[in-house]
Amino acid sequence: MVKVNLAGLELKNPVMSASGTFGYGEEFAEFFDLSLMGAVVCKTITLKQREGNKPPRIADFSGGMLNSIGLENKGAEYFVQTALPFLEKYDTKVFASIAGNDAGEYGALAARLSAEPRMHAIEINLSCPNVTHGCGRGLFCQNAQTSAQIVAAVKAAAKKPVFAKLSAMVSDITQIARACQEAGADGLTLINTLPAMMVDLKTRKPAVGNASGGLSGGCIKPVALKTVWDVYRAVKIPIIGSGGIMNANDALEFILCGASAVQIGSANFVNPLACKEIAEGIEEYFQKNNLRDITQLRGQLKI
Amino acid sequence: MKNFKTEVLENIKLGRDIFRIKFKPQFAVARPGQFVEVLCAGAGAPFLRRPFCIHRFDGEKGICEILFRRVGRGTEILSNLKQGDMLDITGPLGKGFEPQAAQHHFIAGGGMGIAPLLFLAEELYGKCGSVKIFLAAKTAAEIPCQDIFKQFGEVILSTEDGTAGEKCLIDTPLERALKTAPAAPAIYACGPHGMLRCVAALGAKYKAHTQVSLEENMACGLGVCQGCAVEVKNKDTKYKMVCKEGPVFNAEDIVW
Known part of the structure; x- marks a missing residue:
């Protein structure tokens, strides 16, 4: 088994779900045993229930898809009472993904969740393109200082490893990544969906109700790979690579570029067995190539 | 699944x-x-x-x-x-149609909305009560399986260009039948959003229990991604998901 040590957290393999594409795992458990995954990253939660954006929320084309869900979720208490007891039945690590309107809300969520032994790590969603934050500041992660403040607030309240999920839609990703590292982040998730638009020429309307959304799928993989590679050389903390991973080869490319683990997102919509098959494919590659440890491949891109 | x-x-x-x-x-x-x-x-x-x-x-x-x-x-x-x-x-x-214990069943399909209704007509036919099937489209060529539908009930056609049945939208024959029905029928409908809104209004007017099958852009189909949201009259959540809580909804629950 290709075990991974992520900031002291041992994963049985490098495959995780990407937040928002896997719910709390319940639906996918009908297709395969969630214990085959390194970790389940749950749909982002906010302190209170959020109703999400107006439909349509989904559009696609051959290379990928656009979503403008808007973080619809039933809030932190619902998560604690339903998602965590469900996931407890599986031998996998559970990541809670959190979002708030300011550092105080992020901190409050971290404090509430840290009391839960069934949750093993927190991913801070600093990069959802479908919600707007106060003062017209765009994504939290587009500002190094704001990112650092939120990471620090979560770290102060959390007793578990903390990962900051960032966007590639910034001027210098290494600057943001370093700011998160210095603020105490135990790792980084790269990248979230990219802010994007699709237009329907027939109706002359945007394809999604919120005008713009987050781009994901195979088309963003090259952007994600470069982001991981750039950040890998800029920070010491582990990186979870994400963005357009559709199969095991895609996942292995991320590991070569420096990722310690990978998250599978939109691929879950296309193939409900994606996480299982990618975990198996990585295992097979390691066996075929006589690799015993992920460090033998991680960041070993030949330049 | x-x-x-x-x-x-x-x-x-x-x-x-x-x-x-x-x-x-x-x-x-x-x-x-x-x-x-x-x-x-x-x-x-x-x-x-x-x-x-x-x-x-x-x-x-x-x-x-x-x-x-x-x-x-x-x-x-x-x-x-x-x-x-x-x-x-x-x-x-998803969640399918729920056959009602009614004396009369009205099935209403517009355009490709006829797709799920043949399976339904077949099921209702074997049970109790009469089945009237209203099929509508822009033109006759777009109602491909009317002969199969005829095995399971009385078929009433309407087209926008008059090439099959009456030259009108589906609400004309549907309302006529609702007016003369001896008891409130159950309505099962699928079709374009505007047609379903109209059928929902007719159902409410004639106190007929009305179920509609909705369509929305969809990603996972499993209830995971929250993509296929439809606005509902519900105090707990503003939206329900077409893929998991639908595609069939009670018409009175939808914000038209």
Whole structure:
């Protein structure tokens, strides 16, 4: 088994779900045993229930898809009472993904969740393109200082490893990544969906109700790979690579570029067995190539 | 629900741009109104699966059919499939129609909205009460399986150009029948949003229990991504998901 040590957290393999594409795992458990995954990253939660954006929320084309869900979720208490007891039945690590309107809300969520032994790590969603934050500041992660403040607030309240999920839609990703590292982040998730638009020429309307959304799928993989590679050389903390991973080869490319683990997102919509098959494919590659440890491949891109 | 690969048993062109694909399902039970998510594989294929309501189903014989119109690259790819080609299918998904204990059943289908209604008509026919089937489209060529529908009830056609049945929209014959019905019938409808809004209003006016099958852009089909939201009259949540809590809803619950 290709075990991974992520900031002291041992994963049985490098495959995780990407937040928002896997719910709390319940639906996918009908297709395969969630214990085959390194970790389940749950749909982002906010302190209170959020109703999400107006439909349509989904559009696609051959290379990928656009979503403008808007973080619809039933809030932190619902998560604690339903998602965590469900996931407890599986031998996998559970990541809670959190979002708030300011550092105080992020901190409050971290404090509430840290009391839960069934949750093993927190991913801070600093990069959802479908919600707007106060003062017209765009994504939290587009500002190094704001990112650092939120990471620090979560770290102060959390007793578990903390990962900051960032966007590639910034001027210098290494600057943001370093700011998160210095603020105490135990790792980084790269990248979230990219802010994007699709237009329907027939109706002359945007394809999604919120005008713009987050781009994901195979088309963003090259952007994600470069982001991981750039950040890998800029920070010491582990990186979870994400963005357009559709199969095991895609996942292995991320590991070569420096990722310690990978998250599978939109691929879950296309193939409900994606996480299982990618975990198996990585295992097979390691066996075929006589690799015993992920460090033998991680960041070993030949330049 | 299951994800499986299965052979195309038959792909028949039933009219201009309308096709019916038959395959062997790997599930034994399905409800009228439920759907399957089909992967459209090939050059220029759309990223996501495409949802299709189950058109006909026989669990014992192992037959499942979908009926669709060629409207984009995904359905174009499906329209080109030959017998023996492989399909990748997830299903059955969603919540189907719930047959009501009514004396009279009115089925209303507009355009490709007729797709799930044949399976429903077949089921209602075997049970109690009379079945009236209202089928409507822009033109006669877009109502491909009226003869099969006739086996399960009285078929009332209407087209916008008058090439089949009455030259009008579906609400004209439907309201006429509602007016003269001896007791409030149950209505089951599928079609364009505007038509369903109209049927919902008629159902409310004549106090007929009305169920509608809705359509929305969809990603997972499983209730995970929260993509296919429809606004509902509900104090707990503003939206429900077409894929999991639908596609069939009580018409009175929808914000039209």
